[in-house]
Amino acid sequence: MEITDILTDLIDEDTDQPRYQFDEEALQELMKSIEELGLLSPIKVRATGNGRYKIIYGNRRYKACKMLGRPTIPCLVSTVTDETEIYLEQIAENLTREGFSPIEEAEAFNKLLHDPKFSSSIKYLSSKLGKPEAYIKNKCDLLKFGMAVKKLIVSGTEIRKDKLTEDQLLPIKDLPIEYRDPLALIIARDEMPVSDVKKIARLFKDKSISSATKDKLLYKTGPALLETWSIYEQNKAEREKSAVPKTTKNAPRKKDTKPDKNEQQEQRSAAPIEDQLQRLLASLLAHTPVPADNMDINTNHKDVFLKDVDQLIDNLEKHLAEWKNIRDRVKKSIQIF
Known part of the structure; x- marks a missing residue:
């Protein structure tokens, strides 16, 4: 030419x-x-x-x-003169240039797929641009995030503070938006590697953890979330291990043996109380001292503030008394055996 x-x-x-x-x-x-x-x-x-x-x-x-x-x-x-061919040529050219951001790329793919002027398919884009279909789908998934997250997305795989790579975001892209965006900002702030992000994503995908507990987890730092995941997985493994019936090697199996009423009650109550303990541990935030110079409270809000503090203390004291009692009972039962 x-x-x-x-x-x-x-x-x-x-x-x-x-x-x-x-x-x-x-x-x-x-x-x-x-x-x-x-x-x-x-x-x-x-x-x-x-x-x-x-x-x-x-x-x-x-x-x-x-x-x-x-x-x-x-x-x-x-x-x-064909608009689709021109737009594809523009994308192909920019893919070879530095500075073409992942979000620009995602928006370009999305436009070709959904703008009536183009109405292309992922398969067609893949063949024209020489990119795998999964590559195009993953780029488009970046558009699920809000603007505050999109501004932090950069090219490459280097983990940087207050920046996000595509690899860091892919494990959490399918989470509900109320968890997805806050987690993305935590990941950026705490420079979390992809392997840690995948663990935290599994925590928020776990259906056995309540929404209320997950909401509270969002107040934690990245390392604290990782620690919560580790504890939760360990406790989960222990529960699964204890749920498997233990048999003595070479001991004959008893037929039609039913547990007495006390054993039945113990079996019914053990699992719920252990689950309740794990849910409580997962929901409690790590203790952070309140700075002494951070006690300024709006005069109009002091009554409400004190009422909330009293309610918090009352609930904590009830929890403390109840779990101390449970602990003492368990210790006593161990001593008996």
């Missing part, structure tokens, strides 16, 4: 193109390169009538040349 110098003033940007985020520092570096060496790679445009042209790809190079005051820009003039 022949390269043609076109007047900069006759070229228009494509506001619908998939890439819209441009790093200012990188743009300044590109300007410096063009000033010293010239534009090494032409931009691609298409004629739009009235002697004007619209960019297919090369927006960043166009911006740099315009800011440098270049009167003309070397261009490749395309004769393609």
